[in-house]
Amino acid sequence: MKFTRKITRRQFGLGAAATSAGIVLPSAARADLSADAEKALYEAAKADSEVTWYDAHHHVELAELYGKAFNTKYPGVKVNVVRTTANIAYQRVAQEIKAGSLQCDVLSSTDISHSMDLKTKGLLEKFTPANAATVIPALQNADPDGFFHVTSTGTIAVTYNSGKVKPVDVPKKWTDLVDPKWKDQVSVGHPGFSGYVSIWVYEMDRLYGWQYFEKLKANNPQIGRSIQDTLTMLRSGERMVAAGSTSTAFESKVKGEPIDVAYQEDGTIVVVAPSCILKGAKKPNAAKLFMEFMSSPAASQIAVDAFGESIHAAIKPKAGLPLDQLKTIIAKPPLLLKAQPELKEKWRETFGV
């Protein structure tokens, strides 16, 4: 199943796709990074001594965990973790390229359209990690030319404060969020900052048209910047319901906080987030090693331990439903790329910020 071609527009049976490809046994044996190749790459990376990673995939603690895990696995190659929102990361990279002083080696965005854009402009280094072959087949070949690769997935669903929202009131469809009963109680992020949020905006617009946001506006939502902002608003009781990231919500729930996730009948939004190496990266070998690491099962394990989604079929999510039991929506990168600028502009016109 090819990522760009066969995925149906509305539905994406991730788990099913994986099963049909028969992941359980074969793919690992096929083409992951061999011990020799890893050693050679590691030696080359050591000469680079470090790699700078702009990360919008993960929240700050998780980004640090990845950094630490890499440093532990490959002593002598230090990863400089710069965690920020997708748009800020993209903007910094663009700025660095313009000034001719690239700092970033590996960019992990949550907005696949950024990677598309960089690729189109010829600003990415072509590199396919051997470990990419171990990834759920449906997520492989996100870019048929091999300039960027999916290294993380996440899901957006309704998240809510379970101490304040009665079970009967829990939103079942995305349209419930714009019900007037949630006036002053909705929290969202900003598509101008967050890659996750911009994909959510894209999907809502596609499903329900821009009126969705006109109605949302009438509900006076709390607009933060990152999608993680919404969790803060729920935890503090500032707001009751949000369009949020499921992984951090589950993490809070397990910690005993009054937070829960409601998957929506009209679709849980799956964000496939790519990583890429910048053309002219100062630490190319360390960057490659890091890409291998991000595509490896070990990286999925870290995500799963932090209640995130796995990109390896053998590693099961710790909380929440497997994606094959959900109705999922996944955006096509070229369409996203095309729609993004206008949607962000519309958002700003509607909400004023």
Added chain:
Amino acid sequence: MTDTTIGQDRGQASIQVPRPAAEQSRTFDWTLLVWLLFAAILVLIVVNPILRLVWESVATEDGGLTLDNYVKAYSRTRYWQALINTVVMGLGTAALAAVLAVPLAWACVRTDMPGRGFVRLSVLAAFIIPPYLSAVGWVLLAGPNSGWLNKVWMALTGAPHGIFNIYSLAGLITIMGLHLFFFIFVFTSSALELVSSEMEDAANVLGAGPVKTAFKITLPLITPAIIGGLIIIFLQSIALFGVPAIIAIPARYPVVTTQLTEFFSNNRVDLAAAYALPLLLITMSLLGLQRWMLARKGFTVVGGKGGERRLVKLGAWRWVMFGYALLVSVLAVFMPLTVLIQAAFSKAWGRGFAFDNLTLSHVNFILFEHQGAVPALVRSILYAGTAAFAALALALVIAYIVKRNLLKGGQVLAFLCMAPFVIPGIILAIGFYAAYAPPPLALAGTALIIIVAFTTRLLPIAYQNSVAGLSSIHVEMEEAVRILGGGRWLAVRRVVAPLLKRSLVGAWILIFVPACQELSTAIFLSGPKNRVLSVLIFDFSEEGKFEQLAVLGGLLLIITVIIVAIGFRIVGRDFMLRRQ
């Protein structure tokens, strides 16, 4: 900063004593080269970025010229709205700051209000707490549903909603006013210290009570100082970047700095530059207006020496005054600090004080797990410290050149020193980046680019202090050296420098503190290896990680307070409040 106004050195300019002609012709004064060198450095670090900024706004991709960016940058009502919003916010902030600061300054300098030392310390503390940090504090205090104040209100009254909404224009103004009122306080205090009691006595003799005297005599006399402070606060508030990002976006109250981030995020630095440059006209005309107002009236009373100053006895009113001062300190310092401390040690700040909600995990995470936090803290201190030295050294030499008329065009140099003041940091950053990041300098991502940026940005404070410091040293003392055969260098080394020592320590701190907090330029210039704490705090705020952010902010505060305290020891008394 103790001078009452920006660029107020006309008074001293007239004291120029003609130097003996013989001395000038004696030998070539090699110090001339030093003066020229410093003047060149000044031109380089101030003029270069500004020109680059202008260039960004008019250059086309292929090197041609265009005004297209200006048309585009003002093409939408939304963009104009942000501009209007910003002016409203700036005016509101300046007004609030004056209401907060002027009575306090008067009470601290001229009355027998109790706890004056405490009040001064609180004012200083309000200045030391970075505004974006108090913004987060105020989110925790006055979030419409979850803020402590609102929770208390709802508990007391049974109301379904709170009464405060920090995500509003009023919220923005409150946070900014409570931080920036420091400037009016300092300016007004130093002006008040020069108002002699004799004039107030005259009013008293003629039957006016203390309040009437204050309004009829004292207040008009310190008006120029207040106006100077108002203008500075207006300019500072419209340039703030962190507070609007945290407050104005949820408030849906777009301002210039949030609008600029939009241009940046679309990689339209050219539009950002074009959008920002007309702002300079506003700020420059404001400063021009101030100069004109001061020149028109001869406020000769303020500025002289002599005259006796006694404290006004307020009677029972002293406690009312103290109550007001206490209220201001509680709002500006104690409340935001309390909630931030609570957040730093809470599993979830929203749950309030509870033993099972206490944790050291955030402290542990910041200190031991987050690989970027401690280096960022160290960098903040190092960069701010270095920039403070650099700015002071440059400013002092330039001030000396201007005061002693050592080079032609001294006034131009003086203007250049003050110029960075009128340009919001985030705009200046565009110029810095264009000037220093690409080859041949290729300073992007280095410590130097941040240090140079901070130096330029804070040069005006350094210059004001240098001018004030030098004004206290009469040229006669140097001339004594020179009559006895010593050169200029000897005079500077043995007379000027020792006399200035104390006031320079104070000035260094006044630069160091804002440099430690500086976010607006740093956010644009910061890469992985020169990331300072303010930028890291900002990144945390983006994710709503208030607990960890509180720990980071706390660390910054602790270090700043220690350094300021050392400054106190060296200077002896509170440096910021006395005329040097």
